[in-house]
Amino acid sequence: MEQQRVYIITGLSGSGKSTAIQAFEDASFYCVDNMPMELIPKFLELPFKETPKLKGTAFVMDMRSKNFIENYGSGISAIEDLGISPQIIFLDANVDTLLKRYSQTRRHHPVNHEKSLMDSIKSEKKSMQSIKQVAHHIIDTTTYNVHQLKSVVLDLIHDGKKTISLMKLNILSFGFKYGIPNDADLVIDLRFLANPFFVPELKNLDGESEAVKNFIMANPETKIFLDKYISLLDYLIPLYKKENKAYLTIAVGCTGGRHRSVAIARSIFEHLNKKGLTPGIIHRDIDRDAKEI
Numbered sequence: 001m002e003q004q005r006v007y008i009i010t011g012l013s014g015s016g017k018s019t020a021i022q023a024f025e026d027a028s029f030y031c032v033d034n035m036p037m038e039l040i041p042k043f044l045e046l047p048f049k050e051t052p053k054l055k056g057t058a059f060v061m062d063m064r065s066k067n068f069i070e071n072y073g074s075g076i077s078a079i080e081d082l083g084i085s086p087q088i089i090f091l092d093a094n095v096d097t098l099l100k101r102y103s104q105t106r107r108h109h110p111v112n113h114e115k116s117l118m119d120s121i122k123s124e125k126k127s128m129q130s131i132k133q134v135a136h137h138i139i140d141t142t143t144y145n146v147h148q149l150k151s152v153v154l155d156l157i158h159d160g161k162k163t164i165s166l167m168k169l170n171i172l173s174f175g176f177k178y179g180i181p182n183d184a185d186l187v188i189d190l191r192f193l194a195n196p197f198f199v200p201e202l203k204n205l206d207g208e209s210e211a212v213k214n215f216i217m218a219n220p221e222t223k224i225f226l227d228k229y230i231s232l233l234d235y236l237i238p239l240y241k242k243e244n245k246a247y248l249t250i251a252v253g254c255t256g257g258r259h260r261s262v263a264i265a266r267s268i269f270e271h272l273n274k275k276g277l278t279p280g281i282i283h284r285d286i287d288r289d290a291k292e293i
């Protein structure tokens with residue numbers, strides 16, 4: 001039986017724990033923020049196996065919980081008594097960075113009994129030192145932005161297998177006369193290609209038909225365009241993945257969204273599918289011009 005994957009995310013206030021838990025959520029973990037340590041063993045006895053897509057559980061806990069430091073050791077032992085070995089991730093940052101982040105967010109520090117924000121940060125650093133020393137993974141977020149931190153956490157979750165991607169990729173054909181899709185990230189205009197709409201025997205067909213595909217692909221400009229545009233996509237898509245973009249929609253447009261955009265969207269889809277990117281494909285306006293023919 002595969003052991004349940006459990007991560008405990010802890011560390012200094014302002015070090016990026018909220019961003020880290022978002023990365024776990026994107027990786028299909030069940031996540032709980034500000035969970036008291038003493039409740040975790042009971043929580044882990046719940047029937048999570050009924051949700052097969054769930055990769056594991058992740059808990060954020062820190063000094064917001066009363067007696068967190070005092071209960072930490074016994075809490076970890078209670079989890080291990082269930083036959084589970086939790087992975088501890090400790091997020092850290094230098095004092096100046098934490099001070100700047102708190103000044104920007106204007107939030108109160110959980111250790112607020114000190115005279116100043118600086119004193120509270122230093123006090124928490126000292127109190128959390130014993131937990132930092134026994135953590136499995138220490139991430140210093142001083143120089144990270146949210147995207148970089150999320151990438152580091154996802155890499156940790158997947159054991160460095162950078163081929164794993166959480167980005168959902170979609171190819172969308174559309175007609176400009178019906179408007180550019182609101183969710184489009186990349187938009188390409190195909191109205192420079194010869195239009196099958198003006199060929200009587202092709203007018204009533206759509207871009208998924210072999211006759212229309214052959215007409216469009218026979219145009220030398222189509223091949224030149226596809227070679228250049230697909231090369232651009234092959235370059236851009238890994239960069240979007242690196243930035244942990246959740247969705248990437250490539251919108252391909254022609255006048256009515258029935259002929260040229262459909263055929264080219266299908267060619268792009270087939271190329272990306274062969275590369276193992278498992279894109280989706282939607283022909284938004286494929287039938288709308290048919291009503292006007």
